[in-house]
Amino acid sequence: MENMDWYAAKALLEWQLEMGVDEAMLDAPVDRFAAHEAEQEALKAQHAARAAAPGGGRGAAPVKAPEVDPVAEAGKLAxxxxxxxxxxxxxxxxEHCPLKxxxxxxxxxxGVAGARVMLVGEAPGRDEDLQGKPFVGRAGQLLDRMLAAVGLSRAESxxxxxxxxxxPPQNRDPKPDEIAMLLPFLHRHIALxxxxxxxxxxxxxxxxxxxxxxxxxxxxxxxEAAERPALPMLHPAYLLRNPQAKREAWADMLSLKSKLRALE
Structure with a gap:
């Protein structure tokens, strides 16, 4: 590494970013999930040691912290x-979703809150995570072109x-429990x-x-979804991997345009 020139080092960093390595903190990787679990296990061991100590079991029974239902908590907050x-x-x-x-x-x-059309995507990718906005990577650019083709845009409609x-880590598919705990927020988002x-x-x-x-x-x-008409469509990321499916996507965009006219 000491003899590597600037261009080679830059190319190596770009390759690492492409592979999903977007944060460098230490010489060795840190598993934060494992660290959190270890911290919880240490707390349990500490409580057990106190209970086993002389006099630890006397008097009032130890108070257990109530277990939180992530879905119920999400529903209450939403x-x-x-x-x-x-x-x-x-x-x-x-604070109950590990993805955070x-x-x-x-x-x-x-986009425009209160617009007639609301798009619901899946989960953020690397570009979305960096910018804090949905659909800003290559799939988002394709989506913008698809919308423009039928007279729509995130800036106006x-x-x-x-x-x-x-x-999700490495853009993996969301797990069922992750979807379940965040679904109350999504339903409230649509309603608002x-x-x-x-x-x-x-x-x-x-x-x-x-x-x-x-x-x-x-x-x-x-x-029908969330008490309103809904059109399932292929995700733009799928269209980037399968360009032959753009014909179906175009048909769906025309169907969307027609539905908007019918609801006027």
Missing amino acids: SGAADLGALRDALAGY RGARNLVFAD VYITNVLPWR ADPDLLVIMGNTSCQALLGRRGITRLRGTWV
Whole structure:
């Protein structure tokens, strides 16, 4: 490394970023989840040692901290949010999702709150995590072009959010318990934004709002979700990997445009 020139070092760093290494802190990797579990185990051992000590079992029984139901806690926080700003604050203060500890930013929303069209994506990627906005990477650029083709834009007529506000490690698929604990926030988000219709992009979004997966079968058919018309669509990231599917995506965009006219 000492003899490496500037250009080679820059190329190596860019390669590491492409592989998902976006933070360097120590010479060796730190597993924060394992550290948290070790801290909890240490606390349990400390309480057990106190109970086993002379006199430790006498007197009043030790008070156990009540276990928190993450879904119920999310429901309570979400229902208490009177507007979108309060909902964002409630999400920022929610401490029961492990994804929060590994993410750089909370990715809440983008676009025009109150727009007739609300897009629900899956989860932030690396670019979204860095910027704190949904759909800002290559998939987001493709989405903007798709919207523009039917006269829509996030700057004027579309509101965008995700099922998950925090990036899963290495962009893995969200786990069912992660979706479940964040679903109350999503439902409240939709209720407060109050769009005329929803566009549900990708399998994770369909799982969250429809309870079904299989986006290639679901896409293109209008359904109901969160008490309003909803159109499942292929995620732009899928279209980047499978350009031949852009024909179906174009048909769905035309269906969206037609539905908007019918609801006027």
